[in-house]
Amino acid sequence: MNLFIIKCICVYFSGIGFGLIVNLPHRALNVAGITATLSWLVYYVIINTWGGLGAPNFFGGLTIGLVSVVVAHIKKMPSILFDVPGLVPLVPGGQAYNTIKNFALGDYRVAFNYLSEVVWIAGSIALGFIVAELINKIRIKIKYVSRGWDK
Amino acid sequence: MADNATRQENYDHLVLNTCVLAGRIMIESGSEMSRVNDTIMRIAQNAGLKDAQVYATLTGIIMSGGVKEVGAEVGSIDKRAFDMEKVAKVNELSREYAAKKIDIYQFRDDLIHINDLVATFPLWLQTVGAGLVSGTLVVVFQNNLPDFWVTFIVGMFGWLVYYFLNIYIQIRFLSEFLAAVVVGALALIAVKNGIGVKADDIIIGGMMPLVPGIPLTNAVRDALSGNLISGPARGIEALISACALGFGVAIALHFF
Incomplete structure (x- = not known):
């Protein structure tokens, strides 16, 4: 439990740290950290209940996409500002490193195992993003139609 | 008229x-x-x-x-x-x-x-940001609390190398490669001298500020929104970056 709280704080600061690197506007830094924490919490809950690699990353990516669109709407800033830092705690860094290391050591079978994990995780996150974008497009459509704008 | x-x-x-x-x-x-x-x-x-x-x-x-x-x-x-x-x-x-x-x-x-x-963050703040990314992600990814500060400093050095080489060489892939060599070497040296605990974890953390996360996300988005020129181009950019980082770490693992 202690480690869990430390991890939450760490995720928040990792979002802010990445924001500092890519020169986010000052007003966006705090929100970017919160987006990162939220998406990681979703990821954490799902990986500890359902397990697997695909579902946790998919729902993590989905959360980033949805939260960043909502936040972008409130703050009147582009949504890319919030989903880039949110992505950082989900990036398959450990697996990518192990792939490279095993390639370098000549252990190709292990390397390919890790490589397929990396591809699988990256694909799931991307799929989450796409579904979030789809939901957003449907939402805009419904808004226009309900206003009677027939377009 | x-x-x-x-x-x-x-x-x-x-x-x-x-x-x-x-x-x-x-x-x-x-x-x-x-x-x-x-x-x-x-x-x-x-x-x-x-x-x-x-x-x-x-x-x-x-x-x-x-x-x-x-x-x-x-x-x-x-x-x-x-x-x-x-x-x-x-x-x-x-x-x-x-x-x-x-x-x-x-x-x-x-x-x-x-x-x-447009204001830019000063270099020291960017460096601290890189350190934050590195240090915190070691804890998140690898559950490795003791290596937090070592990784923080290794990540800062890696980012500094990347930043200055980018100014002087202007070839991004080369500066990524050399930054990865520095991160790997520092991590292995730190572990040999008993400052760090696990070299693998420190390298994973130290690389995180350099990992091409934004190009990869943008590549997928561009390709899916139907822009078949920019999507794959960005994908290749991200792939070359990842390869440069990988070669850098491989060389560091080989020599240190």
Whole structure:
């Protein structure tokens, strides 16, 4: 439990740290950290209940996409500002490193195992993003139609 | 009458110029393509060019006004970096223009002087940011609390190497490669001297500020929004970055 709280704080600061690197506007830094924490919490809950690699990353990516669109709407800033830092705690860094290391050591079978994990995780996150974008497009459509704008 | 026509022509030229400039700044700062297209079209439509067409790729923009007298304009893009504040600023300016708070002359002037309008974080703060990313992600990914401070410092050094080489060499892949060598070497040296606990974890953390996360996300988005030129191009950019980082670590593992 202690480690869990430390991890939450760490995720928040990792979002802010990445924001500092890519020169986010000052007003966006705090929100970017919160987006990162939220998406990681979703990821954490799902990986500890359902397990697997695909579902946790998919729902993590989905959360980033949805939260960043909502936040972008409130703050009147582009949504890319919030989903880039949110992505950082989900990036398959450990697996990518192990792939490279095993390639370098000549252990190709292990390397390919890790490589397929990396591809699988990256694909799931991307799929989450796409579904979030789809939901957003449907939402805009419904808004226009309900206003009677027939377009 | 003729005077009026020339004035209109000049105005259309100015609008085209502003649109291309806005698009260039957005692509150079790492925005995704659909947003670039969207912003440019919105500016053109607000300025009265109803039939404007834009073709934006990762390395250049072509835009035509849809008016006979004006023709088209080309803008080339040579280098790309990540500067989210510029993306936000262009977005804000285009909103202000749409709301008629600023006119097209003011808009263009602000775009030309965008470097003075947009604040950048000082180098020490960026370095601390890199350290934060590195240190915290070791805890998140590997549950490795004791290595937090070592990774913090290794990540800072890696970022500094990357930053300064980027200024002097101007080849991004080379500076990524050398930064990865430095991260790997420092991690292994730290473990040999008993400062760090697990070299693998420190390297994973130290690499995180350099990992091409934004190009990868943008690649997927561009490809899925139907931009089949920019999506794969960005994918290749990300792939080469990842390979450069990988080779760097492999060399460090080999020699230290």
